[in-house]
Amino acid sequence: MQGPRWSDEYFMGINKFLDFNFEKVGTHGKINCPCTKCSHRLWYDRRIVVDHLLH
Numbered sequence: 261m262q263g264p265r266w267s268d269e270y271f272m273g274i275n276k277f278l279d280f281n282f283e284k285v286g287t288h289g290k291i292n293c294p295c296t297k298c299s300h301r302l303w304y305d306r307r308i309v310v311d312h313l314l315h
């Protein structure tokens with residue numbers, strides 16, 4: 261049986277990263293998405309950024 265593609269630890273890391281970003285650079289509840297597709301160019305709300313980072 262295989263584990264999930266992302267571990268709880270990874271998920272916690274993402275959340276910490278997002279908390280930090282929302283405090284520092286969050287604007288209107290959005291941050292620039294750091295995933296490979298967006299490369300900080302596009303702004304999304306947290307839920308979508310998490311989604312991007314998990315894929």
Ligand SMILES: [Zn+2]
Nearest residue numbers: 293295298312
């Ligand atoms: Zn993205």
